[in-house]
Amino acid sequence: MKVPDRRETDRIDRGLYEPAYVQLAGILRRQIAAGVYRPGDQLPSEGQLCAQYGVSPMTVRRVINILAESGVVAAFQGRGTFVKPLDLGEATFRLEELKDRLANHDDTAVRLIEARIVTADEKVARKLAIAEGRRVVYIRRLLFQDEIPVMYHREYLVYDPRRPLVEAEFEVTTMEGLLKGRGSEGLQAGDLTIEAVVLREEEASLLRVEASSPAFCIEHIFYDFDAHPVSWGWFICRADRFKFTTRIGAGARR
Amino acid sequence: MKVPDRRETDRIDRGLYEPAYVQLAGILRRQIAAGVYRPGDQLPSEGQLCAQYGVSPMTVRRVINILAESGVVAAFQGRGTFVKPLDLGEATFRLEELKDRLANHDDTAVRLIEARIVTADEKVARKLAIAEGRRVVYIRRLLFQDEIPVMYHREYLVYDPRRPLVEAEFEVTTMEGLLKGRGSEGLQAGDLTIEAVVLREEEASLLRVEASSPAFCIEHIFYDFDAHPVSWGWFICRADRFKFTTRIGAGARR
């Protein structure tokens, strides 16, 4: 019944570079953040929003979709769209942050510290879905930032002479190359797991910190176009150099 | 020039419950995963996709948007849409996993172990943007799963008698309540940080593990509708009970 007052900024400016859907999403976000609509409140119906802001139904739908995806509202068919209470579960941490931190630093380097052919033990064989005893390539790398080792990478690669995967891996000498672009050589998807660990002797000495310092361990398995695993390994990241941040609620990104 | 062969499944079935845009996104995902389109390849233009699958431009656009958001393709205005190589930076870890693990367990409980009024020291005052020496509420909680302590929560709350925030906090006795729904009482947004830590004596004994075991530390600051911080705290999560997994590439979720 009560229509919230609309300030000057709560209008869509067609002369702007910013698309209408971005503007409207921002308007609704701001209103929710300011408490105009509170958790549990129902938003105006899509028809009302169309009339209020002078946009077409498709544009309003797009906005609602965006807000729903970011966890700010929830839309129920036949009932309406409602503001969601803050939910920690909506928080997402992006590995990209880690890359940013490294990439924005000019002085990053990848140093190959070992690469040799070994026979797969039971665990490696299981992870790579190959027969025990088969030959695999074992690679160890250290990542430096300003001459300081910050990340330690170990990886087992299925050895297939027909594929240039291993050769390509040897040429990885940049941060960028290690985190991206590996797909060009036949990788299609990957499973990642992140957990908290304490560094063992070997890891700690390589990373030049005390043993039993904290670290993130990011385990990865990469698959080729036949969905067969071809790479299994871990990134060990010094906790003092890496953390992840995010924002939830109406003020959140995207 | 060369048109990829279309299998029987690579058609949109209008009789299905699954919307056309979901079907088309799945088709393109599968083709990319199978290597029909490889990293760097250009997808058919939107017009071609419309004709090929008999859908309207808006539907194709929606599909492209979805694939672009999940990092599988990148669209460039004026140039085309291209398959992206696998990029670790695309990986996102969702805190919801943590909630799922706890919530799906029937036997979870939250136990309040301390709640008292203290005066804000320099750090608390800075984090909550209040004057040093002001009174704040200090709360400590333990979260149990099958009678085993798995998470330890400490929190400082701005004490404002006009607001029911503190009272509401005391009533939190379930997992669900702790992670959700706190927004009903005037919280609007939050900043979260996750890092790897080793447990200190006190934390370890409360969580009944050895000291210097690994753990996740999730720090949080929650804001009210005036964007003023009202809560600062941490969740300490035993690493042996929590890890996060995700999938990147053409086979990824959403």
Add this chain to the structure above:
DNA sequence: AAGTGGTCTAGACCACTAT
């Protein structure tokens, strides 16, 4: 029955890139 969100159409116009 009325109101809600969910999908989809068949175009339009614009901005940008390549040639």
Add this chain to the structure above:
DNA sequence: TAGTGGTCTAGACCACTTT
């Protein structure tokens, strides 16, 4: 200039919920 993606319209029809 031709081709590409990006935005947007003004409806349509459907599924669902509430009254």
